[in-house]
Amino acid sequence: MDNVWSRPAKPSRQTLTLDRIVEEALALLDEEGVTRLTMRRLAERLNTGSTTLYWHVKTKDDVLDLALDAIFREVRLPTPLPPAAPNPPGNRPLDDRPREDVPAETRPKGGPVGSGPVGVGPVDGGWQAQVRGLMRGWRAALLRHPWSATILDRPLMGPNALERTEFLYETLTTAGFPAPKAAAFSLSNYVMGSVIMQVTLQDREEGDTGAFLSERADRYPALAEHGLDHEWDATFDEGLGYLLAGMEQARKK
Amino acid sequence: MDNVWSRPAKPSRQTLTLDRIVEEALALLDEEGVTRLTMRRLAERLNTGSTTLYWHVKTKDDVLDLALDAIFREVRLPTPLPPAAPNPPGNRPLDDRPREDVPAETRPKGGPVGSGPVGVGPVDGGWQAQVRGLMRGWRAALLRHPWSATILDRPLMGPNALERTEFLYETLTTAGFPAPKAAAFSLSNYVMGSVIMQVTLQDREEGDTGAFLSERADRYPALAEHGLDHEWDATFDEGLGYLLAGMEQARKK
């Protein structure tokens, strides 16, 4: 494996840092989307040449990996893990202060997204509530940066993502799952899939897919009847409920 | 919305057809992966110029959309729907003869993939078995073409994909779900997410991510202990079981 996380970070002396690059990449992605992120444009925003970026970063994919992991920093853990060894630059794991100042709505273009349950704070009341809180926050963070959906096909091996996955494993183990692998896997799959599907479907103009399906109502009657314009938040919660209920059932045995 | 499916198909007179383009694109993707699919290379394999392709297709994304939908043709429906109106060229919905001749293992590079439950034939025994069969076949088809994982962030609006989604809706409705939207949504999410995650994680060399996590066992003890090298098929089935159990529980009420 060869990615940003496994390579040792080169020390920086000042001026342009990895942190600034990632920060600006995030801004660029949020404002213009993933297709408009080019090394030249990113360099321009940083008042430097594109070549310079390659001193701090090996490939463009590194930038994307770093930006993607930075998203996970916004996901607050119900009960934070004790901090451990220092981290590579540009990816300190979870700010000291809660990121409550991050606006819940930073969607550049389309309609409201993730307008419902945003990453919640500490939660008590059983493992289901904890997991639900984490998954909601996870989803909300990704939806706040819709470009992430295009990028979720790469390994989530950054410190921030790993820390949250670790927390998920711990929670499930504590809850009594002897082998939490399948459970954690299912939950991650569900969140990723739902984000991708939602972004995909609502990125086109509203009602467009509806019209598309209505024209083909003869061939796809059930689809045309129910439509694809979900109430996203409620639907997500409902499906998550199915998953959690099934897990609880298996846990009791 | 502007994609291949909504534009009227131009009639072809012979020689190079959309079907041949899609067929060759599929072969190219299977052999060399998504990054090596370029219009020039595709044209070369078809003994033509890259420009010619643009007469049959508007953009490269069209080729990808068509190829992705072609995958779904391999997913056999437990009980086929009655055929309806004619379809746009290059995407006849489901061959007449079952595609049993498609090799279950067409993986170009890495280790075995989707080696377990392949798309099964007709299934009786309740809605759960039907849905499970459909989802297994869905997953197996995508895993047979790992490049699809990179592309799943685009709308699945092709006739083959729609037909299968329609079938899912019908099955759920028949099973007694008054509003099958959330259920169908959850199932699709789960399959897509699991495919993406599996392809992502096993595309790197085996054990590599394991070593990566082992080195950081102090910070991520639970992750390092359970590892990420899943027994993919079993894990998928287990998670699917959770989902189905939760859905059944909600259905009974």
Place this chain on the structure above:
DNA sequence: CACCCACTAGACCATCGATCCGGTAACCCG
């Protein structure tokens, strides 16, 4: 004061998706 190393950047390369523009062969209509 000399040197070195972190850091910057202009020019450049191969390649890509897509288009311009000039063809050619089959078919339709008078």
Place this chain on the structure above:
DNA sequence: CGGGTTACCGGATCGATGGTCTAGTGGGTG
């Protein structure tokens, strides 16, 4: 039968991209 329209093909080319080569520059250290 013959002129023209339509369906189709492709070489050359455009603008943009990711990434490298090479030549610097400036501050800190010995």
